[in-house]
């Protein structure tokens with residue numbers, strides 16, 4: 140029935156070499172006594188023109204995975220295993236200078252918290268045009284024009300006049316869009332977007348998703364999209380990885396995973412969604428809580444919270460196994476989803 | 479117990495300068511909050527929704543007097559907030575808490591988790607060990623890891639930081655909490671957990687919430703009443719049931735019809751044309767002031783006339 144496959148082989152199935160291949164990535168956080176793996180043997184790939192979603196429990200290692208790709212992890216963390224192939228080159232082996240020419244140019248990132256990335260002491264216009272000047276040779280006026288156009292496409296009203304505002308003069312959702320402008324203005328090959336629409340109402344969210352879809356169609360943009368919004372994943376992503384406690388627990392085409400979620404954690408997530416039509420008295424919550432990084436169980440990391448648990452779950456660590464073409468999961472006892 | 483609303487906001491206005499000339503004089507302004515009046519009853523949740531940049535966070539800051547309004551008044555628990563003296567302000571600051579939209583900005587980077595949470599806790603009536611236990615309890619309530627007390631803000635994930643600021647807001651036993659996108663960085667299970675917690679606290683302690691979110695299904699779950707903001711003004715306000723089942727303002731309709739398909743359990747609201755909406759409001763003056771929807775005295779809508787209507791609808 141199921142075959143063991145190396146997880147790096149679970150790609151989009153397009154047949155061409157993926158643009159990004161993350162292979163067995165381990166990112167550890169230094170501790171007083173010992174190090175802990177915040178990202179634990181994570182593998183996935185993103186094809187050219189593909190939109191790849193990542194969802195998962197708060198604190199499960201999504202941002203750390205994204206930051207590892209650009210080698211922007213915190214000082215107390217280190218990539219301690221695996222490879223990150225971008226267009227065939229292993230980013231983990233590049234020196235800082237080579238990395239800098241890739242960042243913001245070929246790979247760009249929208250950070251989860253805008254103010255960590257925006258400089259409070261420069262106007263938004265200065266920050267965007269600086270990126271343009273750093274990577275291309277255009278006049279000042281042209282750079283300003285391009286910056287304004289980008290903000291306008293992202294739904295900022297009176298974009299040209301808002302170029303002279305400082306980040307603190309923007310609302311939360313406007314800052315998110317400024318970061319998106321910084322990320323997209325150089326037409327990168329890969330956009331890594333960490334929760335890019337958390338502060339946006341549905342109308343502007345739709346506008347931004349349309350823009351991403353358009354850039355993918357016209358420029359072949361690839362996207363690694365981290366989000367808690369399952370509706371957004373459903374709407375725009377081709378494939379999705381579900382992470383739990385530092386590991387990928389389910390990966391596959393979005394349609395398959397939403398129609399037929401297999402991993403008990405994925406099923407729990409879908410069950411937890413509040414619905415628009417009726418006001419439930421209590422929302423469903425996955426019982427229990429995620430294990431601490433320092434006290435990871437040796438068996439399945441979801442076992443303590445799982446309704447499908449069987450004895451082997453606490454004895455052995457489940458591997459990621461393909462259960463139908465291009466759809467893999469890490470579970471000894473999957474059952475069909477019931478709402 | 480008085481029947482006066484816990485919070486009454488009258489004609490609140492905030493204009494920000496966004497451009498200055500050579501001499502540093504302001505030459506252009508944004509009316510972030512433009513003549514807003516509303517009331518929040520004790521024990522209720524008023525949800526604030528609206529377009530990004532429509533003034534929700536600014537209104538939240540004005541209500542808590544974190545910034546001074548250009549004009550208007552704020553009454554809280556029988557007191558004029560803007561005219562309060564230092565002692566009254568201190569008391570107000572404890573009773574009314576805020577969970578900020580961007581936790582990274584609002585958490586002191588040099589303070590450890592336990593200090594952040596304990597900071598505003600009243601000294602009286604609690605021993606040191608009781609305080610410590612209370613901090614641990616709060617960190618656990620928002621499902622933070624056991625070592626959260628000893629970590630600095632930058633050592634958390636985005637959603638963990640958000641939960642840290644929720645724990646901090648709850649630590650001082652407030653009676654009113656302004657929650658600005660409090661669950662936007664959480665996975666749906668954790669989000670449900672926090673929303674359940676907020677509802678439990680409300681049932682148990684009678685807390686009052688001003689709850690800002692862009693997620694209509696979250697609003698549906700939390701809100702007793704909903705206010706919809708657009709360009710600094712409230713364009714629709716009313717009981718959540720009525721606003722959700724019978725949205726009248728074109729922007730509200732758009733919000734409810736554009737929810738990604740997966741989340742909508744039923745059919746999106748039918749979109750009214752201008753004439754139908756005018757009929758629903760009764761004698762619409764097109765003046766932009768809030769008017770009651772016929773048959774629903776608590777459900778108010780601002781209608782700016784046909785041109786504005788077409789403009790709003792053009793956004794869809």
Ligand SMILES: Nc1ncnc2c1ncn2[C@@H]1O[C@H](COP(=O)(O)OP(=O)(O)OP(=O)(O)O)[C@@H](O)[C@H]1O
Pocket residue numbers: 168177195196197198199200201202203204213215251432632633634635636637638663664665
């Ligand atoms: N600088 C740091 N020092 C110590 N631990 C850290 C640091 N940064 C992150 N962590 C821990 O590493 C784990 C993974 O964090 P990460 O930011 O990748 O989570 P995430 O999946 O992005 O979560 P969220 O959805 O809440 O943003 C978390 O348990 C977090 O507490």
Ligand SMILES: Nc1ncnc2c1ncn2[C@@H]1O[C@H](COP(=O)(O)OP(=O)(O)OP(=O)(O)O)[C@@H](O)[C@H]1O
Pocket residue numbers: 307308309310311312313338339494495496508509510528529530531532533534535536537579
């Ligand atoms: N300090 C400031 N100086 C100048 N303009 C400001 C300032 N703060 C807010 N604004 C402007 O006021 C308007 C309303 O901002 P606010 O932050 O209240 O919006 P919001 O409704 O909370 O949006 P979001 O959903 O994106 O967080 C925006 O146009 C913003 O640029």
Ligand code: SF4
Pocket residue numbers: 402403404439440441442443445446447448449452457469470471472473
């Ligand atoms: S391996 Fe066992 S405990 Fe883990 S998710 Fe599957 S059934 Fe549940």
Ligand SMILES: [Mg+2]
Pocket residue numbers: 201202203251333635636637
């Ligand atoms: Mg994160």
Ligand SMILES: [Mg+2]
Pocket residue numbers: 310311312534535536579658
């Ligand atoms: Mg805001």
